[in-house]
Amino acid sequence: MTQITLYTEKSDAILYWTGRFGWLTIPMLAELVYTYHSQKDALTRRTLNRLLAEKLVTLSPLNHIRLVTLTPKGIRRVAEQFNVNVYPDRKRFGNPIHRAVENWRLIDAITEGFEVYTEHEIYTRSAPVHIFAEKMPDGAIDLGNQHLVWLEAENAYKSREERQRIVSFCQKHLNSEDPTPIAPNTYLARVELVSTNNAAIKMLIEDILVWHKAKHMGKKQLSLINFSIMEINKQLRRPNLSKNFNLWDDWIVPRLV
Known part of the structure; x- marks a missing residue:
């Protein structure tokens, strides 16, 4: 060359x-x-x-x-x-840390060989999915066969009401046996919550476990929820710490032993 x-x-x-x-x-x-x-x-x-x-x-x-x-x-x-x-992106730079944490997660997926849809593409209607159930994903990973991982960025503490909306979305729409259509010929395979800090993730997990203990969410739904922690600094550099885990397999099951 x-x-x-x-x-x-x-x-x-x-x-x-x-x-x-x-x-x-x-x-x-x-x-x-x-x-x-x-x-x-x-x-x-x-x-x-x-x-x-x-x-x-x-x-x-x-x-x-x-x-x-x-x-x-x-x-x-x-x-x-x-x-x-x-297309023009009215959000433009928006919250740069919020966009950066999603960018880095999608970049990791790309280097692993997956096709992705970026926040910019979703926002400007250049992706298969845009708004579903009054929510817009912050990114999506294509698993093939028209099944997507819905990415949700959590780079700051959210109010209880906002956290409940996320939990409710997972409870209503995650279904391993009959995946929910979120757009024409596009189905929801998993939800992945991406955050810059452990504290925000732990609060979400606590809320999800409340629903699980009340029998509003079962093992199959919890096994379709993943978390990624990516410590983005103000320079938006690659995370010093990056870890991914499944809510059921990596968080709940070890604590049952």
Whole structure:
């Protein structure tokens, strides 16, 4: 592979992923584009400098962090080359930590070989699912056969009422034997709650267990709920600590022994 071919391939990947996510940090792009390279951040910056010179991307400052976004020229390139329509996102940067924790979880899924739907795609109606039961997922992982994992970000303490809405959603719509349709030809396989801290997760688990003890939720439903803890810092760097666990298999069963 020649240097020009390699540059074109990596440049295209940066444009493609930036279009799909809406915005990404340099470390996020490095993980997506130069996944296994020891100098991934430096190589990403070098490729970005060329894209900046071509006016295909721009660096938007946010709280001393530089977020990579597409320029109008970059949006046209992505639409023409990849048939990916990049629609305006009124949320834009929104809550950057909330978006970042979802971005990192989806990036992990991508590197594991899964197709995903980003918060940006869902919000701009570029994904199979948008709003279901008055809720919008913060991201989704495609398990194949039209079955999705619904991602819900919990990066801060939520009121009891908001937590109850999440628990109620799981209770009403998680069904391993007859998966709930959440969009045309799209079914709910699991719910994964992603958080930046243990405390928010523990409060949700406590609420779910109250429903379980009252026999409102059974083992099969609890086994379809996963949790991910990703400690995102204010620089939106890759989590120092990242762990995933299943509510039934990894949390409840060990405590029954």
